[in-house]
Amino acid sequence: MSGHHADTAHAHSHPHGHPHGQKHQPSRRSLLAAAGGLLIAAAVPGSAYAADTRTASGTAPAPRAGASRTSLVTQGTRLVHADLHNHTLMSDGDGDPALAFASMRDAGLxxxxxxxxxxxxxxxxxxxxxWDRTRQLADAADDPGTYTAIRGFEWSNPFIGHTNVWFTEQFVDLGGAISMSALYNWLGSRDGVAGFNHPGREAGRFDNFAYVAAAREKMVSVEMFNRGDDYLFDGWADHGSSHLNACLNAGWRTGITGVSDHHGTEWGHPEGVGRAGLWVTENTRAGVLEALRARRFFASRYSGLRLDATANGVQMGGVLPLASGSGDVRFAVDLDRGPEWAGKPLNVQVLRPGTDAPVVADVIETTSGSLVEFTVPLGVEDGTWVVLRISDPSQPNGQPGPAGHPCNDLGVAYSSPWWLQP
Known part of the structure; x- marks a missing residue:
């Protein structure tokens, strides 16, 4: 083990409001079978929400911890907590779309x-x-500087995979883009960005992440946390490779995100499901889009978590120049979730390419509320990316990979990658 701990950072809690009382409304699931079952894969999670993570209608959620939004290792950006993947009655969700944005704001997003x-x-x-109504709802909820409400859609091929698209003026379904190549072509002439959703849940895994150079800057994210699942190794027995490895080794430059993929009526409130932290210059649509394009974000399994990290001074999501193609890289990792997690033992795992599963170049013991710095030798000859995975060594990964792999413990957060460049 290497690394040392700096002084514990100060943190404070953020109050969270109450969810709106809601009446249960029928969903479209009864229509899906008649429509050919296109969304069945989307409607069946890898692991269902536990009943005790739901908030009873009209009751206050449990108070949530939260760290300060200011980084200890970078300047010029501020942390915002985000959930960029949610559903309503307009597809296969249960909830009235008119309530969704307020519910997520009340939940502290x-x-x-x-x-x-x-x-x-x-x-x-x-x-x-x-689609037009989604824009109206987002525009009504958007509060620049305080709360950013975004319209998006999930392109959904039941065999190839699902892709979220944000910030486009139009949407496209399978009638307009039946394949990944058709979707990339559609995205190419538009300003929006997109991400790979729950990789491997659909058997085709985005044509096994076949790389298309022209789409590299459009595809900004890959989900590692979706609902309660960690997709690093999900479906390992079927695919025999980590989805993270398959994506990044193919050449994609995706950041790493977490989402709730919520299909119920308590958007933002379930705890222990995926979400993202974005480092933005301003909390506006323009600021969020810029952070997504810069891959300046991380995936978290828990609300209120702050993760920022630099490698030789370069913030996560950036290109890391190595003068001779290799050398010692100094990481600084700021990790905190406020008073509730103060002193909680955590590991920082340094993930490198490898053939099927990521190679763990080092494991550094730390605690929540600490700034940890450590040095790891990295070389371009061993692969062009590095990711930090934060884990809880006291709990198992519910979707383990190869026997004995260091990442078979519980994933807490993932940094976006750095891309090594000679």
Whole structure:
């Protein structure tokens, strides 16, 4: 083990409001079978929400811890908590879309998106009128500087995979883009960005992440936390490779995100499901889009968590120049979740490419509330990316990989990668 701990950072809690009382409304799930079952894979999570993570309608959620939004290792940006993957009655969710943005704001999120499914000609997903309504709801909820509400959609091919798209003026379903190449072509002429959702849940795994150079800057994210699942090794027995390895080794430059993929009526409130932390210059749509394009974000399994990290002074998501193609890289990792986690033992795992599973170049013991610095030798000849995974060594990974792998403990957070460049 290497590394040392700096002084514990000060942190404070953030109050969270109450969810709106809601009446249960029928979902479109009854329509899905008639529409050919296009969304069945999307409607069945890898692991269902535990009943005790739901908030009973009209009751206050449990108080949540939260760290300060100011980084200990970088300047010029501020942390915002985000959930960029949510569903409503407009596709296969249970909830009234008119309540979603307020629910997420009440839950303490700073950035939220609605991303209902676009399937085939609006039969079981978004119609044009619903796409227009999503814009109206997002515009009404958007509060620049305080709360950013975003319209998006989930392109949904039941065999190849699902992709979230944000910040486009139009949406496309399978009638307009049936394949990954068609989707990349559609994205190419538009200003928005997109991400790979729950990789491997659909058997085709985005044509096994076949790389398309022209789409590299459009595809900004890959989900590692979705609902309660860690997708580092999910489906290992079927795929035999880590989804993270498959994506990054193919050449994609995706940041790493977490999402709730919420299909219920308590958007933002369930705890222990994925979410993201974005380092933004301002909490506006323009600021969020800039942070996504810069891959300046991380995935978290828990609310209120702050993760920032630099490698030789370069913030996560950046290009890391190595003068001779290799050398010692100094990492600084700021990790905190406020008073509730003060002193909680955690590991920082340094993930490197490897053939099927990531190679763990080092494991550094730390605690929540600490700034930890350590040095790891890195070389481009061993692969062009490095990711930091934060784990809880006291709990197992519910989706383990190869026997004995260091990442078979519980994932807490992932940094976005750094890309090594000679």
């Amino acid at each position: 700073d950035v939220a998106a609605l991303t209902d499914h676009a399937t085939l000609f609006g039969i079981s997903g978004l119609s044009q009128s619903e």
